[in-house]
Amino acid sequence: MMGIGSYVLEVFSPVLEFIEPVIPGDIFPYFFTLEMFQRALIAAIVVTIVAGILGTFLLVRNLALMGDGLAHVSFGGVAVGVVLGAAGPLWYALLFSVISALLIHEMQTREVLTGDASIGIFLTGMLALGLVVLRIWGGGITTDIEGYLFGNLLLIDPASFDLILSISIASTIGLVLLHHTLLATTIDPLAARVQGLPVRGIGLLFSVITAAVVVSMVQVVGTLLVTALLVTPAATAQLVGRSFRSCMVWTQVFGLSSVLLGLYLSAELETGSGSMIALVAAMIFASVAIVQALYKTFISPSENLA
Amino acid sequence: MVENLTVVRGSKKVIEDVALTIRKGEFVGLVGPNGSGKSTLLLAILGFLNAANGKIEIYGEPSTSNRHLGKIGWVSQAAASLPPNIRITVEELVRLGTLTRKNMFLRKGRNQDRIAKAIEMVGLEEVLHTDVARLSGGQRQRAVIGRVLASEADFILLDEPLVGIDRESRNSLLKLLDELCHSEGKTILMISHDMAAIRQTAHRMIYLEETIKFDGPSEEFPDLEGLANLRGIEHVHSDHVHVHEKEEE
Numbered sequence: 001m002m003g004i005g006s007y008v009l010e011v012f013s014p015v016l017e018f019i020e021p022v023i024p025g026d027i028f029p030y031f032f033t034l035e036m037f038q039r040a041l042i043a044a045i046v047v048t049i050v051a052g053i054l055g056t057f058l059l060v061r062n063l064a065l066m067g068d069g070l071a072h073v074s075f076g077g078v079a080v081g082v083v084l085g086a087a088g089p090l091w092y093a094l095l096f097s098v099i100s101a102l103l104i105h106e107m108q109t110r111e112v113l114t115g116d117a118s119i120g121i122f123l124t125g126m127l128a129l130g131l132v133v134l135r136i137w138g139g140g141i142t143t144d145i146e147g148y149l150f151g152n153l154l155l156i157d158p159a160s161f162d163l164i165l166s167i168s169i170a171s172t173i174g175l176v177l178l179h180h181t182l183l184a185t186t187i188d189p190l191a192a193r194v195q196g197l198p199v200r201g202i203g204l205l206f207s208v209i210t211a212a213v214v215v216s217m218v219q220v221v222g223t224l225l226v227t228a229l230l231v232t233p234a235a236t237a238q239l240v241g242r243s244f245r246s247c248m249v250w251t252q253v254f255g256l257s258s259v260l261l262g263l264y265l266s267a268e269l270e271t272g273s274g275s276m277i278a279l280v281a282a283m284i285f286a287s288v289a290i291v292q293a294l295y296k297t298f299i300s301p302s303e304n305l306a
Numbered sequence: 307m308v309e310n311l312t313v314v315r316g317s318k319k320v321i322e323d324v325a326l327t328i329r330k331g332e333f334v335g336l337v338g339p340n341g342s343g344k345s346t347l348l349l350a351i352l353g354f355l356n357a358a359n360g361k362i363e364i365y366g367e368p369s370t371s372n373r374h375l376g377k378i379g380w381v382s383q384a385a386a387s388l389p390p391n392i393r394i395t396v397e398e399l400v401r402l403g404t405l406t407r408k409n410m411f412l413r414k415g416r417n418q419d420r421i422a423k424a425i426e427m428v429g430l431e432e433v434l435h436t437d438v439a440r441l442s443g444g445q446r447q448r449a450v451i452g453r454v455l456a457s458e459a460d461f462i463l464l465d466e467p468l469v470g471i472d473r474e475s476r477n478s479l480l481k482l483l484d485e486l487c488h489s490e491g492k493t494i495l496m497i498s499h500d501m502a503a504i505r506q507t508a509h510r511m512i513y514l515e516e517t518i519k520f521d522g523p524s525e526e527f528p529d530l531e532g533l534a535n536l537r538g539i540e541h542v543h544s545d546h547v548h549v550h551e552k553e554e555e
Contacts, residue, residue, distance in 0.1 A: 059391050059392075060389055060391055060392045061389075062389065062391060177410075177411045178410060178411065180401065180402060180405055180410070180411075181405055181410040181411075183394070183398075183402060184402040184405050186389070187387070187388060187389060187392065187394070187399070187402070188380075188382055188387050188388075188450075190354075190380055190382060191379075191380045191381070191382055191387075191453070191454075192405075193352075193354070193375075194352055194375060194378055194379065194380035194463075195375065195376060195379075195380075195403070195405060195406065195407075195457060196375035196376040196406055196407040197405060197406075197407060197410065198407065238391060238392075238393060241393045242393060242395070242435075242436075242437050243393055243394065243395040243398060243435065243437065244392070244393060244394045244395070244398050245398070246393070247393045
C-alpha cells in the first residue's frame with residue numbers, strides 16, 4: 001500500500017530537485033536531492049505551517065505553554081514506546097499527549113487547577129516518567145532518545161513521515177474549517193455559548209488537535225524546542241499584524257523563514273537542526289521587537305497608544 | 307418569563323423567589339448592589355445555572371431546552387472580555403456574531419449584508435478594519451454590541467456595558483440601545499451600576515437584592531431615600547446613606 005508520504009514525495013521531489021541549483025551552501029542542497037533529506041525538509045515545512053495556524057490560537061487562548069507541556073508529555077510516551085520495543089514510538093507519544101490534553105482541558109474548565117499549574121504537573125510528571133523508565137528498562141539517553149529531545153530530522157522514516165503528514169492534513173482541515181468558531185469561543189466563551197456554539201466540544205477538539213500537532217513536531221524540533229515553532233512565530237506576528245487574518249499570514253512568513261534559515265545554518269554549521277531553528281525564530285522575534293520599539297520611540301511616538 | 311425563581315450557588319441562596327415577565331420590545335434595566343444576584347439571574351435566564359426552585363420560560367420554552375440559543379444575544383463588558391493577545395478588526399469581530407450551531411464553518415462573503423448593517427447600526431464604519439485593541443472604550447463596547455446585532459438575536463442581555471466608558475460615549479451608547487428597542491424591535495435587559503443612566507433610558511427598572519424589591523416604570527423608581535427604605539438600610543445618619551449609594555454608582 002502506498003502511504004500518503006510516498007505520494008507527497010512523488011509529487012514534490014521533482015519540484016525540490018528543480019530548485020536545487022539555486023540553493024546556496026555546501027550541504028543544504030542535499031535537502032533538495034536526497035530522498036531522506038527531502039522527507040525531512042517537507043516534514044519541517046508542513047509542520048511549521050500547521051504549528052503557525054495552531055500557535056495563533058494558543059496565544060489568543062493564553063495557552064502558550066500548552067505546547068511545551070504536551071511536548072514533554074510526548075517524550076514520556078516516546079520513552080515508554082521505546083522501552084516496550086515499539087516500531088513507532090510516536091504512536092505512544094500521540095496516545096499520551098491526547099489523553100493529557102483532554103485531562104488538562106477538563107481540569108481547567110472544572111477549575112480544579114488554573115491553566116499553568118495543571119500543565120506544569122503533566123509536563124514534569126510525564127518527562128520524569130520517561131527518564132525513569134529509560135534508565136531502568138531502556139539504555140538510558142541514547143542518540144535516538146536525544147533526537148526526540150532536541151529534534152533529529154533523520155529520525156523521520158517513511159512511517160513517521162506518513163504519521164506527520166496525516167496529523168498535519170487533518171489538523172489543518174479542522175483548524176481552517178472551524179477557525180471562526182474557535183475564535184468566537186476563545187474571545188468570549190459565554191457569548192459563544194449563548195449563540196448556541198458547542199464551546200465545550202470545540203475546546204476538547206482543540207485540545208486533541210494541539211496534542212496531535214505537538215507530536216508531529218517532536219522529531220523535527222524536539223520536545224524541548226516545540227514552543228519555538230508553535231508560539232514564537234505567532235508572537236512575532238502579533239507585533240506587526242493589525243487583524244487576525246494578517247497575523248495568520250505573518251505567522252507563516254516568520255515560521256517558514258525560521259525553518260528554512262534554521263535548516264540552512266544547521267546544515268552548513270553542522271549544528272542540531274531543532275536548536276538552530278529555535279534560535280533563528282527567537283532572533284527574528286527579538287529583531288522585530290527591537291525595530292518596532294525603536295520605530296515607536298523615535299519615528300512615530302503617537303503610535304504608542306495601542 | 308421568570309416564575310418563583312430561586313437559585314442556590316454553593317450553599318448560599320443567591321436569589322430567592324424572583325418573578326418577572328419581560329415583553330417584546332421592552333428595555334429593562336436591572337440594578338442592584340454587588341453580589342445582589344444580577345449576574346446569577348441572567349445566567350439562570352440563559353439556562354446556564356439550574357434553578358433550585360421555580361421555572362424560567364423564554365419564548366414559551368423552558369430556558370434549559372437550548373432552543374432559545376441563537377435567539378438571545380449576550381453582550382459582555384468589552385473592557386473585561388477581549389483577550390489582550392489578539393489582533394482582530396471590528397469587521398472580524400462582528401462577523402463572529404453570524405455563527406450559529408448549524409453554521410460553524412463560515413465562509414467569507416456570506417452574511418456580508420448583515421455584518422455591514424450591524425456595523426452601520428453601531429456607527430463603526432470608519433474603523434471597520436481597525437484592530438479592536440486600538441479603539442476607545444466606547445467604540446470597543448459598540449463593536450461587541452455589533453457582534454450581537456449581526457446575529458439573529460431579538461432578546462439582548464447586556465452585562466455592565468457602561469464600565470470604563472467616558473460620559474459622551476455612554477450617552478451615545480444609551481441612545482443606540484434605545485433606538486434598537488424602538489426601531490429594530492429588540493428586547494433589552496441590561497445590568498448596570500449606573501442607576502442614573504438606566505433611569506434616563508430604560509422603560510422599566512428592576513431593583514434586585516436577593517429578591518425583587520422594585521419593578522416598575524423608570525419614572526417611578528424611588529429616590530435615594532426611598533431606595534434606602536426599600537433595602538432596609540437604617541437611617542443612622544442620612545449622610546451615611548448618601549455616601550453608600552454614591553459608591554455603588
